[in-house]
Amino acid sequence: MSRSRYIAGTVFRMLTLLAAVSVLSFVLVTSSPIDPLTAYIGTNSTLSQEARDEITEHWGLDDPPVERFTAWAGNFLKGDWGTSIAFKKPVKTVIKERFSYSVVLMLIAWTFSGVLGFLAGIFAAVRKGSLWDKAIKVFCLALQSAPTFWVGLLVLSLFAVQLGWFPIGLAAPMGKLAQDVTLEDRIWHLVLPSLTLGVLGISKITLYTRQKLIEIMDSGFILFAKARGEDTAQLVLRHGIRNIALPAVTVQFAAFSELFGGIALAESVFSYPGIGSALTTAGLSGDVPLLLGIAVFSAVFVFTGNLIANILYGLLDPRIKEGRADG
Amino acid sequence: MREKKERTPLLDVQGLSVSFSMYERGLQKKDLEVLHKLSLGVYPGEILAVVGSSGSGKSILAHAVMGILPGNARVKGEIHYRGELLDKERQEALRGKEIAFIPQSLAYLDPLMRVDRQVIGIRGTKEKQEAAFARYHLGKEVERMYPFQLSGGMARRVLISTAVMEEARLIVADEPTPGLHEEVAMETLRDFRQLADEGCGVLLITHDIDLAFQVADRIAVFYAGTIVEIAPVTDFLAGKEALRHPYSKAFIDALPQNSFKPIEGFQPYAGSLPEGCLFAPRCSACSKECAGEMEMRRIRDGEVRCVHAT
Ligand SMILES: Nc1ncnc2c1ncn2[C@@H]1O[C@H](COP(=O)(O)OP(=O)(O)OP(=O)(O)O)[C@@H](O)[C@H]1O
Ligand code: SF4
């Protein structure tokens, strides 16, 4: 496949994905039982009927759904993402602010789970069948079936409540002015949420690395290297890692989607003011513009993760890279 | 050049059986024996060619000697190297040093490592690798290639180059010549011959019987997981009358330069072997004596596994 066709295909897939995501999210929020107006003014508000009507009119809540969606899509394409009902700020601003918190969290969790998971997977594969291997496997399987909020609560109650080592929530000490918040404060508040998120992401990469390395250790080229005198350490370092690194990195990039899914819950548990908790807020208050904005944003994010994985493969795998140069 | 051999064999395989434990339907475990009480010796200074049809267990023999059988394999019998038991520790210590292995296919090269690094391995040097490449007509550009970029013949020569990185006394070569031009194949075998003349032993598994005729000292014939006959190459060249086992006679007869007459029937599958002589179902000389356990016997400077052999 030629490069320009590849790019065109990618762009096309991206656009269809975004269209599908925004339509689907719109249908889901508008059909949810939450009334944005009630969520906005509260259930026992004393606001007059005229005022209510005015707000409804302003937000276009009574317009037919198709009209509302096309209006949103039209503005969106022009760069106007609308105003968040819940935060009373432009959607773009909310996403930018919140994402700057989340991206640190995600990056730490992602790197932590990637590196540690890769190493644990190699260790388990080399010691296949040992007690260590079994322990790692059981741990991963248990984590994989554990819900995020449960793991989050466990971490929270152990390290924050019982041991008191880390703060219970938020991104900075409560009541401290923004300009007084130190880097240390920030890091302090990041530890538990990123630990939770990282621990949740670790099992996939560990199990994948383990499985892949076990498969590779049975292959002909390992046997041959062995027959030429290499010991286990040399086999793993010279041939094993070389052959699993690329697929493992791909899996880790593809895990961007789970990372985004996990962050919504992890941030809620730790009241961390990132994009995940903004999403929860948006959902609970029927904040259509914000929800759609985040949905589109996260779709781009996840899509980019997969795209990076594909590009990396092409850049790093000699079978693709030099095969193309030859052909 | 092919005169007297030293008394102690370099490699001495005694009663080697290899079986794989496999799961049949559901969780029923079953042992599948693919090598049966196989014995052979390779003496310093000789090339022992191993021939036999596909699936008869030749590669398994090579892997057993190198100690690289898969985890589900069980080995019985003994392998001695220079008079001492070749157990796991000794295999680990000697392979890649005294014992070199040339594997059967391209799949034995690491797909993601450049060819030169791979040939050098952990014990070779850049100089040796360059010399080997020149020896086997591999261009400078091949050094930086990955295995997927090699042609079949190039890959074969790369695999052969690995064997000369080490100062081996024993070379186990699993079909080193297919895909090579005839001259290159001949040249390779002449190298083996020279190494043997310098005192090495070579276990040469091959399908190319003509080449084996030209360089080997003795030929071992494999059938259904065991060796049915080992005889000096001169007996093979003399024709089927000089051979001892009905299968080797038929094998020689089936060659294009002879009557080109295929042997009737099929080699039995490892899971459903006949009792007694494994060749019995296809043998015209079969009698009731052939139903017993078949031992290797020495007859006229060779060995054979047949009660009626003379
Ligand atoms: N890992 C394994 N598990 C079970 N059976 C195996 C395994 N490896 C090989 N076998 C069986 O052992 C038998 C001998 O195989 P082997 O590869 O030694 O044959 P070969 O004589 O080298 O054939 P060829 O000339 O095609 O290379 C075959 O029937 C094969 O199916
Ligand atoms: S032992 Fe009997 S069946 Fe087997 S090869 Fe000899 S004659 Fe044939």
Ligand SMILES: [Mg+2]
């Ligand atoms: Mg073979």
